[in-house]
Amino acid sequence: MAETKKYARIKKASVDGVWYADKIGNVYEVDRENCVSILTKRGIRGLSSVLREDAELIVTEKRPAKVGERVLITAAYAYTGCPYKNGDINNVKTADKHGHVLVEEHSVSLLRREYEVIVNNEVKNEEADGMKIDLNAMGDRELYAHGEAVMEAIKKRMFQAGFRAAKQAQRKLAGMNSKKTPQARRDEIVEQAKTDVEELSNYGDGVRYETGTGSFATCNVEFVVNRDKRTVVALLKGVRTGDVYAKGIAKAAPDDCFNVRIGKAIALRRALGLAVPDEYLNAPQPTEVRVGDVVYGKYSEAYYQLWCEDEIGDVSYEVKIKEIVDGKYRYVGGGYDFIDDADLTIIDDSREGVVGE
Structure with missing residues (x-):
């Protein structure tokens, strides 16, 4: 046989x-x-x-x-x-x-x-x-x-079921994110960046950093914010020595809205040698003007000619929103815009110091 x-x-x-x-x-x-x-x-x-x-x-x-x-x-x-x-x-x-x-x-x-x-x-x-x-x-x-x-x-069957469940959850999350407005998604990313900085900096109690010589130093995290240059620098400074052991820099692109919290998260991660999440680098631009935002606008030529005796020059302005009431944007330092007539671009939505932010 x-x-x-x-x-x-x-x-x-x-x-x-x-x-x-x-x-x-x-x-x-x-x-x-x-x-x-x-x-x-x-x-x-x-x-x-x-x-x-x-x-x-x-x-x-x-x-x-x-x-x-x-x-x-x-x-x-x-x-x-x-x-x-x-x-x-x-x-x-x-x-x-x-x-x-x-x-x-x-x-x-x-x-x-x-x-x-x-x-x-x-x-x-x-x-x-x-x-x-x-x-x-x-x-x-x-x-x-x-x-x-x-x-x-x-x-293997359990792994298969778990993998499929994870894929399904990932697709569901992606679908939920795709249905969110750009503003809602940006708000989530800003809040994520805020939490990220708190955790990475050990809630202000200092971080351990390898100095490169096989030893570690306890460092405070300090941030230097330059709104004119639209940059945030994170410095890791030794608690005992005061020496700067590492630094990371974040700079907003010319067409991007500057946000201090996102900038701090990027800069700190770079200082610590950690990867920067893609959502920090490609956050959606804000679409809703809110109290505390710094906005850029332009007067219409007719408005400028009506109220100004001088020759028309630079008709742009950069102001901070103090309040939004009665159908108007009121600015810090005085002045206002009618909402229907204002054509504003948000250039800084950090809103530091605003209650609830």
Whole structure:
């Protein structure tokens, strides 16, 4: 009676991160199996489990092939230019008495030792489908083997479920963010930056910084804000020495609205050598004028000519919003704009000192 073997061809990887994710199409000899998983032989790597749903089961016999049968290449000669490799399936068109065959896929003869005859490779193997495990009939070693396979399959299934749940939550969050207004998203990022600075600076109690000589220094975090240059500098200064051990700089782009909290988070992360989140660098621009905002505006030419006797010069102005009431923006230092007539650009929404900020 011909020797029978089973092989598993990898069809897919339904769970990210499994060992066979990059081995789609590869064929591995089966050591044992159950209704959940297949344990395969991976050469020097030992035994590795594959989820049954991810593999095609191939059953072979080690005997000479006949015309019309299909063969699985299991021991290919690895010479340069060989047109076949282990795992290939070929269709036999001629066969000699020694078991050497010619196949439809190429013109090179296959030796009997290079192949095994496929007797069943249904993706859904009937024998496996009808298989029931009788635990009481198993010996200790077989029972342990099945137990290991089942536990590995359960872990993979749990990982799969967790991964899918995380992906679903990520998609839901992305969908929620896409529905938020730019202003709402910016508000979230500003609040995130504020919390980030508090945590990274240890709530003002100082941070430990590696000086580069293998030792550490306890440092206070100091910020230098220059609104004219639209920059924030974070300094890590030794508590005992007063020396500056590191600094990080954040600078707003010319077309970006300046925000002190976002600037501090970027500068401090750079001083500490940490990555800067993309949302800090690409925060949406504000769209709602609020009390405490610094805005840039321009008088209309007609307004300027009506109220000013001098020749028209620079008709732009830069002011801070003191209050918004009665349909008007009132500015710090006096003056106001009608909301309907004002064309303002927010250039600084730090709003430091404003109650609730």
